[in-house]
Amino acid sequence: xxxxTLVAIGEAxxxxxxxxxxxxxYEVTAFSPAVGGAPANVCAAFTRLGGxxxxxxxxxxxxxxxxxxxxxxxxxxxxxxxxxxxxxNTALAFVSLAEDGNRTFSFYRKPSADMLLxxxxxKPEWFEDAxxxxxxxxxxxxFPMRDAHIKAIEYAKEAGALISxxxxxxxxxxxxxxxxxxxxxxxxxxxxxLKISDEELEFITGETDIEKALSWLFKCGARLxxxxxxxxxxxxxxxxxxxxxxxxxAKAVDTTGAGDGFIGSFLWKLHEKKVNTDNISDISGxxxxxxxxxxxxxxxxxxxxxxxxxxxxxxxxx
Numbered sequence: 001x002x003x004x005t006l007v008a009i010g011e012a013x014x015x016x017x018x019x020x021x022x023x024x025x026y027e028v029t030a031f032s033p034a035v036g037g038a039p040a041n042v043c044a045a046f047t048r049l050g051g052x053x054x055x056x057x058x059x060x061x062x063x064x065x066x067x068x069x070x071x072x073x074x075x076x077x078x079x080x081x082x083x084x085x086x087x088x089n090t091a092l093a094f095v096s097l098a099e100d101g102n103r104t105f106s107f108y109r110k111p112s113a114d115m116l117l118x119x120x121x122x123k124p125e126w127f128e129d130a131x132x133x134x135x136x137x138x139x140x141x142x143f144p145m146r147d148a149h150i151k152a153i154e155y156a157k158e159a160g161a162l163i164s165x166x167x168x169x170x171x172x173x174x175x176x177x178x179x180x181x182x183x184x185x186x187x188x189x190x191x192x193x194l195k196i197s198d199e200e201l202e203f204i205t206g207e208t209d210i211e212k213a214l215s216w217l218f219k220c221g222a223r224l225x226x227x228x229x230x231x232x233x234x235x236x237x238x239x240x241x242x243x244x245x246x247x248x249x250a251k252a253v254d255t256t257g258a259g260d261g262f263i264g265s266f267l268w269k270l271h272e273k274k275v276n277t278d279n280i281s282d283i284s285g286x287x288x289x290x291x292x293x294x295x296x297x298x299x300x301x302x303x304x305x306x307x308x309x310x311x312x313x314x315x316x317x318x
Contacts, residue, residue, distance in 0.1 A: 008039035013091035021097035034307035045264025060090035119147035130161035165191035245292030248300035257308025
C-alpha cells in the first residue's frame with residue numbers, strides 16, 4: 001500500500017462568517033456557516049490539489065455535524081474515521097473580520113464533540129497508507145482528544161509517516177497561557193515538520209528573531225521549520241539549508257484558513273517531491289524555495305474569497 005495519504009486529527013467545526021468586515025461583533029447583523037477547523041482545512045487544501053486525505057475527528061450527532069461530514073465528503077476528504085456522539089454538540093466559531101481580512105474568534109466549545117474523542121477510539125489501520133500526519137494545538141488540552149493525538153502520532157510513526165505540527169495558537173480556548181505553553185512544549189518533540197508564524201514565535205520560543213530560535217527548535221526535534229510572516233513572506237529551514245519566498249500581492253477579503261492552506265499545500269508539494277522521513281533533512285534550498293513559492297501562490301488565491309475550504313484553489317487555478 002502506497003504511503004500517499006495526508007491524515008489529520010483534531011477539530012472540525014462550523015465557522016460563522018460575518019456579513020460585513022471592519023466592525024466589532026455587536027455590529028454584525030448576520031453570519032453565514034462555513035465548514036472549518038484547521039486540521040480539516042489542511043486536508044481540504046491537500047485534496048484540492050489532487051492528493052488524498054483523511055480526517056480523524058468526532059462530531060455531534062446534530063445538523064452541524066451532518067453539514068461538516070457532507071462538506072468534507074464533497075471536498076474529496078475520506079470521512080470513514082469521523083466518529084459521532086450525543087454527549088456534546090459540534091463545535092462552532094463565530095468570526096469577526098477587520099478591514100484587512102484578519103479575524104477574531106468567539107468559540108462555542110465547552111466541551112464540543114471533538115474534545116471527547118479518546119485514545120481508544122483511534123485505530124492503527126487508519127495510518128497504514130499515511131504519508132504525513134498533521135495536527136494543531138487546539139485539541140491537545142487536558143481532555144480525551146489529547147490522548148487520541150498521542151495514539152495517532154504513535155501509529156503514524158509506526159507507518160513511517162512524517163509528523164506535521166502547526167501550533168495555530170488560539171488563546172481564548174485555554175484557561176491560561178501557561179497551560180497552552182505546556183501543551184505545545186509537550187508535543188513539539190513529536191514534529192518532523194513544524195509550521196510557526198511570526199505572531200507565535202516569541203510565545204513558543206522566547207525569541208523574537210527566528211534565526212536565534214532555530215537551534216532551540218531543532219533541539220526539540222523539528223527537522224523542517226516553516227516560518228510564515230503574512231504579507232512579509234515565508235521562510236523554511238532545515239539544519240542544512242534555508243529558503244525565503246516573498247508573498248504575492250492580493251486584496252485580502254478573508255484570511256480564515258490561509259495558514260492552513262499554506263501548510264496543506266506545502267505538505268502536498270513535499271509529497272510531490274517525494275520528501276519523506278529518510279530524506280527530509282537533505283532537502284535543498286532550491287526545493288524549499290519552490291515549495292514556499294507554491295504555497296504563497298495558493299494563499300494569494302485563497303484570501304481573495306470568503307471562508308476556508310471553499311476558497312482553496314485547484315492546481316489548475318494556481
